Amino acid sequence: MKVVLSTLNSKFIHSSLALRYLRAYGRTRGQAYDIVEYTINMPVLDIISDLTEHEADIVGFACYIWNIDMTLHVASLLKAVKPEIKIVLGGPEVSYTARRILESHDYIDFIVQGEGEEVFAELVARLDKKESPFKPEITGILGRQRIGETLEQPINYSANTQIEEAEITKIVGSETVAEVADLGTIPFPYDESDMVDLEHKIIYYESSRGCPFSCQYCLSGNANTVRFFPQERTFKELKWFVDHKVKQVKFVDRTFNCAKHHHLPLMQWMHDVATNTNFHLEMEPVLMGDEEVALLSSAPKGRMQIEVGVQSTNPATLQAIRRYNNWDHICKVIAPVIKAGRTHVHMDLIVGLPHEPYERFAQSFNDVFSLTPHALQIGFLKLLQGSGLERSNEFSYVYDPKAPYEVLSTHVMPYEDIRFLKHFEDVFERFYNSERLRTVFGYLGQRLIREKSSAFHYFEALTKAWLQQDLHQRKLNDRDQMAFLHVYFEKQGDVVSQELLEYDCLVSFGGKVRGDELGLPKQTKELLQAGEAFWREETLVRQYIPTYRFVEWRRIRQDYCEHTVSLETAHILGALDNQTLETYQKEGLSKVTLIIDVKQRQRPFVRPEVVAN
Structure with missing residues (x-):
């Protein structure tokens, strides 16, 4: 058969x-x-x-x-x-x-x-x-x-x-949902042929099944039990992935850290093993403690990344969906992991949950944003067939009856608000969550938090500007999107954000996305002549680029860009220390020319003035 x-x-x-x-x-x-x-x-x-x-x-x-x-x-x-x-x-x-x-x-x-x-x-x-x-x-x-x-x-x-x-x-x-009593009876799912077929695909893996929670928007906790694969077997299988140089292993465990006897030894192994493999884990922050924080904060950079589902910070919402967050504890365990900068942290919110109208969702957004996660994903409630919310008639849900069953309105959030938040999510995903614009939006995030401004309303205004230009109805390339941001910052009088955006464009697109509308005119012969004397002094250049050797102008122009920025921007980029910044300010300087390595092998530095012979 x-x-x-x-x-x-x-x-x-x-x-x-x-x-x-x-x-x-x-x-x-x-x-x-x-x-x-x-x-x-x-x-x-x-x-x-x-x-x-x-x-x-x-x-x-x-x-x-x-x-x-x-x-x-x-x-x-x-x-x-x-x-x-x-x-x-x-x-x-x-x-x-x-x-x-x-x-x-x-x-x-x-x-x-x-x-x-x-x-x-x-x-x-x-x-x-x-x-x-x-x-x-x-x-x-x-x-x-x-x-x-x-x-x-x-x-x-x-x-x-x-x-x-x-x-x-x-x-x-039978209408009974089946479970495998002994997960050890299920063999390892991959073989050598898979390593060929899946060479350019994500490798999924699990060390447990089930979930200890009963969130009403989800199906994973319907049985409210967790079963584990044998731990020694899991170690061997993870080593198999490492030996095969798998780029990323994405755990599908619904709550990876639900039992310390299970997950701490695995995390320690991931922490210690010599590999370039990345391990993606879904973590419940309420169950995290000092041990998890220490491992995530000290692991080799990029070794682990975690996805943290917060969904809401509204107590009434959490009670309705049977989710028991402790926000103070979440801040205590997540903030140091983000600050350490070793582990990528992805946090989630859901639009359309009970008792969370537009402005209360804005507060949940600001709460999570205050931790400055590397990515803040905004999802939209889906009434999964068989979930608690799908079976409930309490919250006046209007939703698409076809998969993915996305909610259109709730008892406290009309369709117009959800429709706007869809555009908000699109703009936020394009810009803040984009790895390409980490410098400028990292700066903006810190500034909003420092000034105690609403991050939600900042991105709300950005979204409205996007919609006013009907950009949601156009297919935009990278240059179009960067130009929109550049003009937006200009209208805000935000010179530093403009210049940091220019820096992000240079390093994210290898110096290839240029144009006057981006503040990045093409490097003409006249512009390049100003720095020519510096590049000819090999001994001097090696003080900044130890491996430098003058070979040909074409290679220099491919790898490095010279760009003039304000002193504050140069300081943010690490090209000026505090003492030098103060010295320049006293001398009345307002701008410096940076040399930027578009491949990011070293940080930007101020080009020294060299008099041509």
Whole structure:
């Protein structure tokens, strides 16, 4: 029996851990499954064409909010052209609505509810032996039993079938969400072939399943339990990734730090191992203590990055969603990690939660912004099928009934506010969260906090300026976006931000994004002549660039830019210390010319004045 496992990833760089777990467990039962992955950006008919080439007897799809509608479309066409294929769905998007899916989509044969390794393998074994998958029931398998059908002679459901599906089938089986009791029975999901196939993709991994919390917007805590993979095995598997020089291992544990006996030894191992691999962890800040802070604050830079879900700082909101944040504790454990600068910190907020109108969301934003995380992600509430909020009628939610079920209005936040916040999120993501503009927005963030100004209202004004120019309706390139910011800072009279933006443009785009509208005119021959005498003095240049050797002008101009800025900007960039700044100010200087390494191998420095011979 030929079995194909498939999913539609949201992007090419993503990969499916779930399918590889199914494949690995199937091998323990003597079963072989092929894995074929697509993306939601691929044409449906191309996917159908490829799937049919495999001549499968069973096709299983992993379903998530980003792919459920397209997956159902693919499944319906696949059934139409190959009615003999058994189609099986699994994944979080169908685990809690299995009956509803089967009732609405007559081309689906079975749904795996919950963790599928054991139950899917048993389903395949039964179908291979032409035995009933319902007698006895397989826990976690709900399916369609066709009246009058035998496994040897399936009913052909083509587009011309005249008999109504409801008249000849009934939905039977288990409606229990399955769990694997002993995670140690599931083999390591990756093999050598995956390291070739996934060379340019994100590698997902887990050391635990489940969540100890019961947040009402989420499905992970429905069972309110956590199970762990054997720790010694986890060490070996992480070493396998390191040995294979994997760029990033992204843990999908819903709360990585839920048990100190489990996560602290793993974090210590990540901290100590000699590798360039980055480990991405979802951390619950309320459960963090001195040990976690110490490890994250002293790890080699870039070794770990953490994602911290705050969602809201409003006590009424947190109570309604059954989330128990302690803001003072969050500040205590997160602030030193950010200050240490060793670990990238990503923090999350959600728009549309109960009891959080527009201005109260602004306060939550300002609270989190005050910690200056490297990224502050603004998400929009999605009423996941089967979640507590989706089952509740308390908060007058209006939302899109199709995946991803995004909220359009709430009992305290009208659609107009949510619509504006979508634009706000877009502008904030483009600029503040962009790694390309870390210098200017790092400066702005510190200034807003120092002046006790509302960061939310600063970015609100920036968003309004963006909308007034109808930029949300245009496809903008990098130059367009940088030019918008440059003009905005100019109108604000914010010279330092303008100059820091110019610096970010030089180092982020390798000196290639230039133009008068960015304050970065092209380096003409006349402009370059002023610094020529400096570059010819190799001994002098080596005081700033130890490895410098004059070879040719072209290479110098490719790697270095000369740019005139105010003294304050030069000081912020580290090109002037306090004493030199005071000296220049006393001498009446207002600007200096910096030499900027566009590859950031060393920090900017003030070009010394050299008299040409």
